[in-house]
Amino acid sequence: MSDRAPQWVERRLPTEESSQLVDLVRDIVQREIAPRAAQEEEAGHFPREVFTLLSESGLLGLPYDSEHGGGDQPYEVYLQVLEELSAARLTVGLGVSVHSLACHALAGYGTKDQRTEHLPEMLSGGLLGAYCLSEPASGSDAASLRTKAVRDGDDWVITGTKAWITHGGIADFYTVLARTGAEGARGITAFLVPGDAAGLSAAVPEKKMGMKGSPTAQLHFDGVRVPDARRIGDEGQGFAVALSALDSGRLGIAACAIGVAQAALNEALGYATGREQFGRPIADFQGLRFMLADMATRIEAGRALYLEAARLRDAGRPFSRQAAMAKLFCTDAAMQVTVDAVQVLGGYGYTQDFPVERLMREAKVLQIVEGTNQIQRMVIARHLAGPESR
Ligand SMILES: Cc1cc2nc3c(=O)[nH]c(=O)nc-3n(C[C@H](O)[C@H](O)[C@H](O)COP(=O)(O)OP(=O)(O)OC[C@H]3O[C@@H](n4cnc5c(N)ncnc54)[C@H](O)[C@@H]3O)c2cc1C
Numbered sequence: 001m002s003d004r005a006p007q008w009v010e011r012r013l014p015t016e017e018s019s020q021l022v023d024l025v026r027d028i029v030q031r032e033i034a035p036r037a038a039q040e041e042e043a044g045h046f047p048r049e050v051f052t053l054l055s056e057s058g059l060l061g062l063p064y065d066s067e068h069g070g071g072d073q074p075y076e077v078y079l080q081v082l083e084e085l086s087a088a089r090l091t092v093g094l095g096v097s098v099h100s101l102a103c104h105a106l107a108g109y110g111t112k113d114q115r116t117e118h119l120p121e122m123l124s125g126g127l128l129g130a131y132c133l134s135e136p137a138s139g140s141d142a143a144s145l146r147t148k149a150v151r152d153g154d155d156w157v158i159t160g161t162k163a164w165i166t167h168g169g170i171a172d173f174y175t176v177l178a179r180t181g182a183e184g185a186r187g188i189t190a191f192l193v194p195g196d197a198a199g200l201s202a203a204v205p206e207k208k209m210g211m212k213g214s215p216t217a218q219l220h221f222d223g224v225r226v227p228d229a230r231r232i233g234d235e236g237q238g239f240a241v242a243l244s245a246l247d248s249g250r251l252g253i254a255a256c257a258i259g260v261a262q263a264a265l266n267e268a269l270g271y272a273t274g275r276e277q278f279g280r281p282i283a284d285f286q287g288l289r290f291m292l293a294d295m296a297t298r299i300e301a302g303r304a305l306y307l308e309a310a311r312l313r314d315a316g317r318p319f320s321r322q323a324a325m326a327k328l329f330c331t332d333a334a335m336q337v338t339v340d341a342v343q344v345l346g347g348y349g350y351t352q353d354f355p356v357e358r359l360m361r362e363a364k365v366l367q368i369v370e371g372t373n374q375i376q377r378m379v380i381a382r383h384l385a386g387p388e389s390r
Helices: 016-043 048-056 075-088 090-109 112-124 238-274 286-314 320-344 346-350 356-366 373-385
Strands: 129-132 148-152 155-166 173-179 188-194 200-202 216-227
Touching: 016 048, 016 075, 048 090, 075 090, 075 238, 075 286, 090 112, 090 129, 090 155, 090 173, 090 188, 090 238, 129 155, 155 173, 155 188, 173 216, 173 238, 188 216, 188 238, 238 286, 238 320, 238 356, 286 320, 320 346, 320 356, 320 373, 346 356
Parallel strands: 129 173
Antiparallel strands: 148 155, 148 173, 155 216, 173 188, 200 216
């Protein structure tokens, strides 16, 4: 196992407060996350206590209003925090991103009363969230979802199955998209469902290639009753709510990807300078030097792209196209960089004695979640074709 001291990325953060925040994250990473990451991932252990600590430290609601328990941080800062967490352990970085996604609907579309009642405990009260859009038969074509919510007096009764839910079975609240009207995108409504609702159950988590510590499970809604006060936004507005959360969520995935890639590059660099063949460190050979240069360039280009999209979002400008580009580029970069890192380590890269094989397995999922990279290309192309084609 590699035991070198972590190499921190030099960051240009906008305020002194945000620099202190990143220092706090690095302290938590070094003490609580990195030392246990490999072992707990292998054992499939979800570090719930780390999420409790992040919540207590104000790190689970960073991009949201302090009025409701958030951290008032720009997205530019929040994403760099995700990058730091993901470099240590993707289960944690992606978990924070998914939690944030699950809060997005209520923060953006909830009424004043709903926000006052629920957001403080979601953002800084120790709760963990999940986001339920995908279903067994509707993934990329999310608007074809079939889970139904039927009005019954002041309540809604939800029936159906959600698939692939990160934190499924362990979350305290679920942001759920369900059909309340006709077929298609306009018949969908969003709800905030408590984790202990009667009729809600989770299947055994999926056995995954990587991110084994992060539970991903089907959720069954068997007549789950929620009051109308837990409907988020208008009836039929759910798909717009879901998509607006995904624009922001995709930036989170881009930052997670750059974290994974940076961790792989750090490992590769450390190994290449220490390992000798033909009487010289392998880092002296041009074949590897060019590979390392390409890896570093992909990472810096990806970071610049996600930060540019985040700054547009922070300035209140449209950022959907740039978010799709950042998700596409950063996750493809993470895949390439982690595969290359395994190559730099030679046979050792293929063993569990070094973290690069885990990072390579983790990178793969980032090309799939929150819209596959084929779907990102469709989104980008639609933007290029002009507003009438969207
Ligand atoms: C570990 C993990 C965690 C996840 N967490 C969540 C979560 O928390 N909440 C949630 O709601 N979902 C979650 N997902 C689901 C994820 O968002 C979906 O897997 C993803 O959207 C793809 O859907 P699908 O798997 O049904 O694939 P499909 O949509 O069936 O796609 C299969 C293949 O076809 C391609 N494809 C489909 N349509 C087109 C097209 N029009 N043009 C070109 N290619 C196309 C896709 O790119 C893909 O390569 C998670 C998935 C994983 C693996």
